[in-house]
Amino acid sequence: MIRLFVTADLAQDHALALDLGQSRYLTAVMRREVGDEVLVFNGRDGEWRGALEVVAKRGVVLRLTALERPQAFGPDLDLVVALVKRTRIETIIEKAAELGARRVRLVITERTNAERVRLDRLTAIATEAAEQTGRMDVPEIVEPLKLAKLIETWDAPRRLLFCDEAGEAKPVLEALAGTPAAPWAILIGPEGGFSPTERESLRNLIYATPASLGPRILRADTAAISALTLWQAAQGDWRGLEVS
DSSP: OOEEEOOSOOOTTOEEEOOHHHHHIIIIISOOOTTOEEEEEOSSSOEEEEEEEEEETTEEEEEEEEEEEOOEEOOOEEEEEEOOOHHHHHHHHHHHHHTTOSEEEEEEOTTOOOOOOOHHHHHHHHHHHHHHHTOSSOOEEEEEEEHHHHHHTOOTTSEEEEEOTTOOSOBHHHHHTTOOOSOEEEEEOOTTOOOHHHHHHHHTOTTEEEEBOOSSOOOHHHHHHHHHHHHHHHHSGGGOOEEO
């Protein structure tokens, strides 16, 4: 069943006009016709089944027929990642969406050396991943911010898993053992690693938990995938969903 993310409100018997991109995808690519069904979600109203009611050059209109699943969210988990090369940041965004991150916050560190990013493209990648994986929302992609500013404005109740590439910390699962099931963030550094000053500052934060991802130096995309997987295994929604 095709799933599409929309921004409009969803309700029983509502007529939903899709944008031209989604309309062309359904009719020209997937060859859907009047009467065929798709699933839609907006991150607020749950997942709805709809049937194609109008197929025209100006677009497709769906008639919503049934609520398939009530709205549900995974854990309140941010991925905080330093800017890296375009292909790798796109991979990180895609996998973060697949692995259940609620937000991806982009940061600029002392050793960041990457191209500028297009938030619209990254959001489109996150949206497509959400559609394909069955999650009920699309992760928010937050525009880049300097690491020092991020720390200065940090939401104190949120814990921070600081993935320290120097390896001078407990393995992730051991570091997470006994930690509170509060909102969390995972911090992944740039290709050149954190500077000594940044590492010292991060280790001094009362809400930060340093952790090692193993004896090998990992690329940023591999590190992000590994850390998200380990966190989900220890504290995440692999153990159940939070339903609103």
